Amino acid sequence: MGAAVGVTGTAVARWESGEDFPPGEKLPALAAVLGEPIDVLFPRDGMPDLADLRCDAGLSQREAAETIGASRVPLSNAERGKRKLNDAYIEPLAKAYKATTEELLVAQERSFGNLAPDEPSAEQWPIPRTLAEKITYMMTTYPPGNQPPQDAEIAQAINTKAGQDLVTADVIRALRTGAQTVVGPQNPAVLEGLAEVFSVPVMYFQPNEQAARQITEVAELLKAINDRKILALAARGNEDGLSPDMISIVANLAAGIRTGTIPGDDR
Numbered sequence: 001m002g003a004a005v006g007v008t009g010t011a012v013a014r015w016e017s018g019e020d021f022p023p024g025e026k027l028p029a030l031a032a033v034l035g036e037p038i039d040v041l042f043p044r045d046g047m048p049d050l051a052d053l054r055c056d057a058g059l060s061q062r063e064a065a066e067t068i069g070a071s072r073v074p075l076s077n078a079e080r081g082k083r084k085l086n087d088a089y090i091e092p093l094a095k096a097y098k099a100t101t102e103e104l105l106v107a108q109e110r111s112f113g114n115l116a117p118d119e120p121s122a123e124q125w126p127i128p129r130t131l132a133e134k135i136t137y138m139m140t141t142y143p144p145g146n147q148p149p150q151d152a153e154i155a156q157a158i159n160t161k162a163g164q165d166l167v168t169a170d171v172i173r174a175l176r177t178g179a180q181t182v183v184g185p186q187n188p189a190v191l192e193g194l195a196e197v198f199s200v201p202v203m204y205f206q207p208n209e210q211a212a213r214q215i216t217e218v219a220e221l222l223k224a225i226n227d228r229k230i231l232a233l234a235a236r237g238n239e240d241g242l243s244p245d246m247i248s249i250v251a252n253l254a255a256g257i258r259t260g261t262i263p264g265d266d267r
């Protein structure tokens with residue numbers, strides 16, 4: 001495989017062990033060797049930006065720069081949204097990327113954080129809003145290697161925390177499936193128990209969309225890191241990986257979940 005992709009056997013071993021991830025420009029060749037479409041092996045969220053086009057063409061920044069007779073700097077700046085490409089580079093790059101000049105220009109706009117006119121803005125992840133959706137979401141995003149608690153286990157944990165029998169497995173099932181949509185205000189301990197079971201702030205289970213949105217985003221980021229999807233996304237177009245600022249943001253948000261506070265939430 002290493003020879004077919006153009007890397008050493010050591011590099012392939014690091015990919016297989018999860019210690020590293022293939023550079024973005026190697027993904028097309030790797031997909032070809034494995035006989036699978038690249039979008040199946042390495043799914044990409046949204047439409048391609050400049051770096052995605054380059055990597056999908058199987059070109060490193062150095063190789064792409066050679067096609068326009070320049071250093072890597074103009075490409076790096078454009079891919080990172082710092083400075084747009086010189087007009088003289090558009091046509092040769094589009095040819096090298098097997099794209100039209102229009103496709104390349106639209107991809108450049110995405111690199112600068114701009115949506116194409118026909119590209120709607122949307123939430124990256126569906127945000128659970130009802131109590132049933134929130135419980136179901138927490139159960140489907142349980143930490144890797146652990147089984148989510150069953151209805152009876154959740155009920156027992158809530159009752160233990162409350163020091164009295166507040167709910168049964170049937171009540172939890174009704175809350176989880178939406179057959180019962182609210183918890184009586186006289187029983188805040190039910191929501192507190194749910195929060196403890198799933199290790200999230202109690203406001204997640206309360207009618208607080210901002211909290212639900214922020215906690216869901218953190219959960220998805222942490223899940224992506226555990227699944228090594230962050231590396232996959234970085235490989236499809238970002239040679240520098242996650243920035244220190246992004247790593248800091250993820251760490252701060254994760255700490256907020258553990259402590260029951262949401263960074264940036266003043267309420």
